[in-house]
Amino acid sequence: MKDTLSQDISAVEAKYEAQKIAFGPITFQCAMTIRNTGILKAVADSRKEGISADDISKKTGISKYGVKVLLDMAASMKVVREENEHFWLLKTGYFLLNDKMTEVNMDFVQDVCYEGSYYLEEAIREVKPAGLKVLGEWENIYKGLAELPEQVRKSWFAFDHFYSDNAFPTLLEMVFKNPPRKLYDVGGNTGRWARLCVQHDPNVEVTILDLPGQLRDAKKQAEEAGLSERIHGHQIDLLDDNQPFPKGADVFWISQCLDCFSEEEILGILKRAAAAMTADTRLYILETYWDRQRFEGAEYSLNATSLYFTVMANGNSRMYHSRDMIKQVHAAGLIIDEDTDDIGLGHTLFRCRLA
Amino acid sequence: MKDTLSQDISAVEAKYEAQKIAFGPITFQCAMTIRNTGILKAVADSRKEGISADDISKKTGISKYGVKVLLDMAASMKVVREENEHFWLLKTGYFLLNDKMTEVNMDFVQDVCYEGSYYLEEAIREVKPAGLKVLGEWENIYKGLAELPEQVRKSWFAFDHFYSDNAFPTLLEMVFKNPPRKLYDVGGNTGRWARLCVQHDPNVEVTILDLPGQLRDAKKQAEEAGLSERIHGHQIDLLDDNQPFPKGADVFWISQCLDCFSEEEILGILKRAAAAMTADTRLYILETYWDRQRFEGAEYSLNATSLYFTVMANGNSRMYHSRDMIKQVHAAGLIIDEDTDDIGLGHTLFRCRLA
Numbered sequence: 001m002k003d004t005l006s007q008d009i010s011a012v013e014a015k016y017e018a019q020k021i022a023f024g025p026i027t028f029q030c031a032m033t034i035r036n037t038g039i040l041k042a043v044a045d046s047r048k049e050g051i052s053a054d055d056i057s058k059k060t061g062i063s064k065y066g067v068k069v070l071l072d073m074a075a076s077m078k079v080v081r082e083e084n085e086h087f088w089l090l091k092t093g094y095f096l097l098n099d100k101m102t103e104v105n106m107d108f109v110q111d112v113c114y115e116g117s118y119y120l121e122e123a124i125r126e127v128k129p130a131g132l133k134v135l136g137e138w139e140n141i142y143k144g145l146a147e148l149p150e151q152v153r154k155s156w157f158a159f160d161h162f163y164s165d166n167a168f169p170t171l172l173e174m175v176f177k178n179p180p181r182k183l184y185d186v187g188g189n190t191g192r193w194a195r196l197c198v199q200h201d202p203n204v205e206v207t208i209l210d211l212p213g214q215l216r217d218a219k220k221q222a223e224e225a226g227l228s229e230r231i232h233g234h235q236i237d238l239l240d241d242n243q244p245f246p247k248g249a250d251v252f253w254i255s256q257c258l259d260c261f262s263e264e265e266i267l268g269i270l271k272r273a274a275a276a277m278t279a280d281t282r283l284y285i286l287e288t289y290w291d292r293q294r295f296e297g298a299e300y301s302l303n304a305t306s307l308y309f310t311v312m313a314n315g316n317s318r319m320y321h322s323r324d325m326i327k328q329v330h331a332a333g334l335i336i337d338e339d340t341d342d343i344g345l346g347h348t349l350f351r352c353r354l355a
Numbered sequence: 356m357k358d359t360l361s362q363d364i365s366a367v368e369a370k371y372e373a374q375k376i377a378f379g380p381i382t383f384q385c386a387m388t389i390r391n392t393g394i395l396k397a398v399a400d401s402r403k404e405g406i407s408a409d410d411i412s413k414k415t416g417i418s419k420y421g422v423k424v425l426l427d428m429a430a431s432m433k434v435v436r437e438e439n440e441h442f443w444l445l446k447t448g449y450f451l452l453n454d455k456m457t458e459v460n461m462d463f464v465q466d467v468c469y470e471g472s473y474y475l476e477e478a479i480r481e482v483k484p485a486g487l488k489v490l491g492e493w494e495n496i497y498k499g500l501a502e503l504p505e506q507v508r509k510s511w512f513a514f515d516h517f518y519s520d521n522a523f524p525t526l527l528e529m530v531f532k533n534p535p536r537k538l539y540d541v542g543g544n545t546g547r548w549a550r551l552c553v554q555h556d557p558n559v560e561v562t563i564l565d566l567p568g569q570l571r572d573a574k575k576q577a578e579e580a581g582l583s584e585r586i587h588g589h590q591i592d593l594l595d596d597n598q599p600f601p602k603g604a605d606v607f608w609i610s611q612c613l614d615c616f617s618e619e620e621i622l623g624i625l626k627r628a629a630a631a632m633t634a635d636t637r638l639y640i641l642e643t644y645w646d647r648q649r650f651e652g653a654e655y656s657l658n659a660t661s662l663y664f665t666v667m668a669n670g671n672s673r674m675y676h677s678r679d680m681i682k683q684v685h686a687a688g689l690i691i692d693e694d695t696d697d698i699g700l701g702h703t704l705f706r707c708r709l710a
Binding site: 008009010011012013014015016017019020021022023024025026027028029031032033036037062063065066069070072073075076077079090092094095096099101102105106109110113114115117118120121124125127262263290295296297299300301303304306307308309310311316318321 | 370
């Protein structure tokens, strides 16, 4: 056991860190507002010259009071630097302004999570997504996805797709090294991966295993893309252990799906997959594990995203530690024969077979 | 001009900092929840031994899922340390759990600011407290104070009084070094300072200048304390430049009041005070200025509190830079003949006289 406690920061620093946490919602709204009003862009455009509150006010049409009160806070946040009543961009401000990941995270937090997160304590105490009520009266967010207000839906999908899109090219190479003929996409949602597969390999047939609503969406999108011939649907409720998985797949593909379930539910899904596998079947699990990240910022984002699952999505799922997922893989009678980190933006791919 | 830009943090660190800001609301709710459920206390009580999620779950009645998902995030926030599936308290966690200032700040943010802060961009664009609507339909929060929901009111006053209570003993000594006979308390609110003055000095008479509602409150509280004989009220709307200040005071006292007004409004108040002063009158201004703080954490808290004024209180006031206040003092025909920092928790006292 390392004695990291004695290496902790000083009391003065810790009291400062505690205040950063205490004012976190205000910090966030300050960042959103300087981004959305063009104030941060005006500071960035001033480059080495710096810019006064007066000039920013003229450029943006925001009152001088508004510019100053926001940028004084932004200076405390070390997003900008302040000197002689002028402002300069700092690197953290650069990422708030220009980094696509930061942008999708901020929009996701504002549009999907902000108001509902107020109910986190209730969600934790009652193990249900207590914040979801601010968006609508559904049992979980997946049942409401199609009905979400447009801005919420847009930010939800931008967040979801941003992370997967970066991983897909590498994944296609990996999965099609030994080309499967029949690939079953478990929880395939709108069929994004299915369409990529049939485009990538002219011989593969993909079957999406999902709820009727998702299959309808996926079918429509496949038809619009002219790809419906080799994309099929198999209706299943992954939460119902009495619904067996269909047999005959070379590959089961479960991508960014198990994080939507509790450990017990994951075991149920993997056991049903195992029951439909032969010695030659491979099962792939694609996930982002917080312990497998190279950067502290990524670990931080994943653990924060977990709390979205707690308060907004379904109340009992999360971004897992890889150790907890591996436990369920083994409990389902499977072993991992290939384990690859750092795909796309921090994804990990497990290739599994019967033990 | 110092070249601090080249001394900025690395890109990797800045991207991390940007994610901390992007997930600030979730970070905050995580801290609230581990504090309120007793999870953080259970970690603290484990001291050097550390404690497992299982044991915390047993102690608190919170599900193991809930304990883990919160404490994994808390570990990313460096509030706790995690090793071998056990948790230990870090110093930042100590302050979240035990520091009174952190406690009043967090309760203030949750109960008064959280939901309304969602409307910060609207408040900035329209220069009005756009978030106040979540609490009630008032022009500003002062007009609604008496009607606020009990929990909101409690957190508002705990925040307000925590900061002033720490300053009052020193201030009484300073103001009564040359004992005034007639002290006019401008914006005296519920009369806390007035009561302290008449208790401190048997010869002083205090007149509170404020709105009728506040005077009613102050009168009632003075009577209950048996101190009403030397506490008087003078009804005035500080926002109305046509209402002159009464003459005859030895001392005008304006404590934590000017931060509730815009620079133009401050000038109007100070001009009317000056018009009622003689060469012997002294005017005291007590404020917390963000540039006069010894600690970064205090500067940060004050700039964040400014945005409460923007979005919740009245849309155009703030915690000022001392330079901006001094400008208005001079514009009103006054000079500062005594300037004292570091009173209580970072207050500054200006003693002013006619120029």
